Amino acid sequence: MPVVKFVKENKEIEVPVGANLRQAAMNAGINVHQGLNGFGAKLNKVFNCHGLAQCGTCRVKITKGMDNTSPLSLLEKIRFYNPLPDPIPCLAYIGNEETMRLSCCVKVEGDIEVETGPELDLFGENFFS
Numbered sequence: 167m168p169v170v171k172f173v174k175e176n177k178e179i180e181v182p183v184g185a186n187l188r189q190a191a192m193n194a195g196i197n198v199h200q201g202l203n204g205f206g207a208k209l210n211k212v213f214n215c216h217g218l219a220q221c222g223t224c225r226v227k228i229t230k231g232m233d234n235t236s237p238l239s240l241l242e243k244i245r246f247y248n249p250l251p252d253p254i255p256c257l258a259y260i261g262n263e264e265t266m267r268l269s270c271c272v273k274v275e276g277d278i279e280v281e282t283g284p285e286l287d288l289f290g291e292n293f294f295s
């Protein structure tokens with residue numbers, strides 16, 4: 167069974183092949199809805215789209231093993247490329263195209279490492295450089 171390591175939480179879980187990453191994290195007691203740079207995590211834990219790829223709050227970075235996940239889905243592309251109604255997921259995606267995913271859209275197919283709540287760095291080297 168694939169192993170998912172949540173880096174910030176320092177927690178490893180085994181999941182069945184094809185498991186939904188958001189659901190697996192929730193089952194392990196991990197909140198993937200971290201808000202904006204840590205703000206709003208408690209609100210987002212309740213107020214989110216519950217896996218419909220609409221809110222973008224479940225975004226994570228797959229820091230290892232991106233090849234062991236399902237390909238970027240159409241719903242993810244829409245959420246990451248469409249700034250309406252919420253531009254935050256689009257802004258967060260800039261500079262992180264190789265690693266960022268919506269956990270509700272990711273099927274785990276092998277071992278991966280996941281960073282929950284990736285920081286949004288508007289003024290860092292990823293955005294304006």
Ligand code: FES
Pocket residue numbers: 214215216217218219220221222223224225268269270271
């Ligand atoms: S739960 Fe809303 S985009 Fe994933």
